[in-house]
Amino acid sequence: GAVVSQHPSRVICKSGTSVKIECRSLDFQATTMFWYRQFPKQSLMLMATSNEGSKATYEQGVEKDKFLINHASLTLSTLTVTSAHPEDSSFYICSASEGDLYNSPLHFGNGTRLTVT
């Protein structure tokens, strides 16, 4: 089955530093990938849609200068949290579609637990 790999699984960083999270589709090409954020005991909140070869589309209220997304190839999207602060601590999950966005299932990575101290 389709596999999405996310790395790292956990990261601890100091306030003010930047952190990069990678999302790879291992056995399929993904024109579109999605980045979500999840707070404890809460649902997933869509942050942005990552499109290969073009700029990401951000959801309302998500700072695009803080959460930089790059989708340079059909198998890799990266999310960089710039100048991280403790309130950025959260669980970040990526997903990718192996086909039609409207009819195909989305496959999710295992998430990245970010802790900013």
Next chain:
Amino acid sequence: KQEVTQIPAALSVPEGENLVLNCSFTDSAIYNLQWFRQDPGKGLTSLLLIQSSQREQTSGRLNASLDKSSGRSTLYIAASQPGDSATYLCAVNQGGKLIFGQGTELSVKP
């Protein structure tokens, strides 16, 4: 704005029991509905996808139904096992994006 609600928020059942998880959504203009499982600290595993034109899907002990006109879906789990303990999330596909409910945390006691 689409809102997805899951009831109950948490459920504890003894092993072997059949159970139903509920999901409701406010806007019926959806392409499909997916049910996912999430284990603590992990990503999501897709369980079932129901297209908007379908009424139900089955996979093993799982059966999901969809009533688009009333904005409801159910996930039926037969003969529950301790290994089924996890959070179950439903999500509707609207415009190619998934909108999630807050999940039902299921605990199956041996």
